[in-house]
Amino acid sequence: MLTSLIEMLNYDFILRAFIAGIIITICSSLIGSSLVLRKQSMIGDGLSHVAFGAASIATILNIAPLEFSIPIVAISAILILRLSQNAKINGDAAIAVLSASALALGTFLISINKGVNIDLNSYLFGSILAISEHDLKLCIIVGIIIIFVFLLFRRQIFAITFDEEFAKAIGIKVQLYNTILATLCSLIIVIGMRMLGALLISSLIIFPCLSALYLSKTFRGSIIASVILAIICFIIGLTISYILSTPTGATIVLANLIALILSWLYNKIK
Amino acid sequence: MTVLQIKNLSLKYGNHYIFRNLSFAIEKNDFLCIVGPNGSGKSTLLKCLLGEIKPNQGKIQFENHSQRRVIGYLPQNPHHSPSFPASVYEVVASGSLNQIGLFSRYPKQKIEKALDTLHIADIARQQFSTLSGGQRQRVLLARALVASSNLLILDEPSNNLDYNSKQEFYRTLEKLNKSTTILMVTHDLDHNNLIGNKILSLDPNLPFFGTTKEYVRRIHAH
Numbered sequence: 001m002l003t004s005l006i007e008m009l010n011y012d013f014i015l016r017a018f019i020a021g022i023i024i025t026i027c028s029s030l031i032g033s034s035l036v037l038r039k040q041s042m043i044g045d046g047l048s049h050v051a052f053g054a055a056s057i058a059t060i061l062n063i064a065p066l067e068f069s070i071p072i073v074a075i076s077a078i079l080i081l082r083l084s085q086n087a088k089i090n091g092d093a094a095i096a097v098l099s100a101s102a103l104a105l106g107t108f109l110i111s112i113n114k115g116v117n118i119d120l121n122s123y124l125f126g127s128i129l130a131i132s133e134h135d136l137k138l139c140i141i142v143g144i145i146i147i148f149v150f151l152l153f154r155r156q157i158f159a160i161t162f163d164e165e166f167a168k169a170i171g172i173k174v175q176l177y178n179t180i181l182a183t184l185c186s187l188i189i190v191i192g193m194r195m196l197g198a199l200l201i202s203s204l205i206i207f208p209c210l211s212a213l214y215l216s217k218t219f220r221g222s223i224i225a226s227v228i229l230a231i232i233c234f235i236i237g238l239t240i241s242y243i244l245s246t247p248t249g250a251t252i253v254l255a256n257l258i259a260l261i262l263s264w265l266y267n268k269i270k
Numbered sequence: 271m272t273v274l275q276i277k278n279l280s281l282k283y284g285n286h287y288i289f290r291n292l293s294f295a296i297e298k299n300d301f302l303c304i305v306g307p308n309g310s311g312k313s314t315l316l317k318c319l320l321g322e323i324k325p326n327q328g329k330i331q332f333e334n335h336s337q338r339r340v341i342g343y344l345p346q347n348p349h350h351s352p353s354f355p356a357s358v359y360e361v362v363a364s365g366s367l368n369q370i371g372l373f374s375r376y377p378k379q380k381i382e383k384a385l386d387t388l389h390i391a392d393i394a395r396q397q398f399s400t401l402s403g404g405q406r407q408r409v410l411l412a413r414a415l416v417a418s419s420n421l422l423i424l425d426e427p428s429n430n431l432d433y434n435s436k437q438e439f440y441r442t443l444e445k446l447n448k449s450t451t452i453l454m455v456t457h458d459l460d461h462n463n464l465i466g467n468k469i470l471s472l473d474p475n476l477p478f479f480g481t482t483k484e485y486v487r488r489i490h491a492h
Binding site for chain 2: 037039152153155156158159162163165166167168169170171172212213214216217218219220221222
């Protein structure tokens, strides 16, 4: 497997995907912990569908998809956050309506624009060929921003994740940090969608964190475990997809699923 | 010295007053219990004190004007997933976030002092969610102490505690009260089991603010 890994990294497009993938996995597992622990994992899923709709519109309008999607998905993230917190409306249903509508709109627009050459599958399931040099640069910039912001606010993020009511009472700006988290989540979704696909990117936010919950007793430890697991699963998934010529996104998600099962077993027998 | 002064506080939903022209004050080292039946407005009053709900009229004044940020608060039934990965130390340390800057370290001495005061230093590395109900309340009380040792606001802290844990928790509060002002919302104190030196009753049939002794006399007369 190591020989295959070294061999595949000789290809420029795989090297780009490798670097982008490492950045995406680090960022998604950082943010994922808070979303999963607050039972807001579906925000990631909803946003990925919005990202698909936005990218479809951008492609049809011949605009750079990532730059176009980032503000739209960021606004949707804040909207979804508000919907999920609003006790007066059924937040879950509202998120489902928004995400399904965005997915339907994207599919509809792509199908009626027959003159535009778009591979629907690559948007939905991701493609290792999709990461251009420009995408990689954007990915690095966005990745650095996400990691920096998370590290800067990690203690506040812990406080609002553990006990929002207490955090609010002692004067932590809970709404501000919720908005920051939702925005960071939207950035990850957009940069990760090209490689993992709209249907699978949210799994990168959820799986490593769930596995880490079985391995660590502390918040800090669970985030470190989540990042390490996510990177290992990404490298294994990418390499296997290269060897077996399987879809990269799906293979990475399956590697994460195996890691989750192994973590659960470890937790049961230890 | 007055730690908290409430003047003519009123709050209403629609035409229904939750409380009307409520006035009381807490002096340093007081232990005030807010009592009353369900729906009498105990938790709503607390939300006003914490700034979550704006009253229709009246004034809430803390010892110094910026004190809202330095209240030690113990919420009612904080609900966490059984697998939540947080150590006791992480939970207690999070109480200091109202005092430190983004780039500052946690105040180690203050945290360790709170852990020692609540006798939980030996479980500081344990996972919070694996502790018993009584231990969890002590950890959350330590977190509140780290946030502020001047004024602790406790919202029904004895909920879900068995009889022994409850008695032990109240003893801990009485010890803390020697150096800390405490305001506690509670519904499980009967007149044979009162703690603290002052009572605010929001019971519409027996509105009262005064000393605990006087409250007992009033109950017997009632």
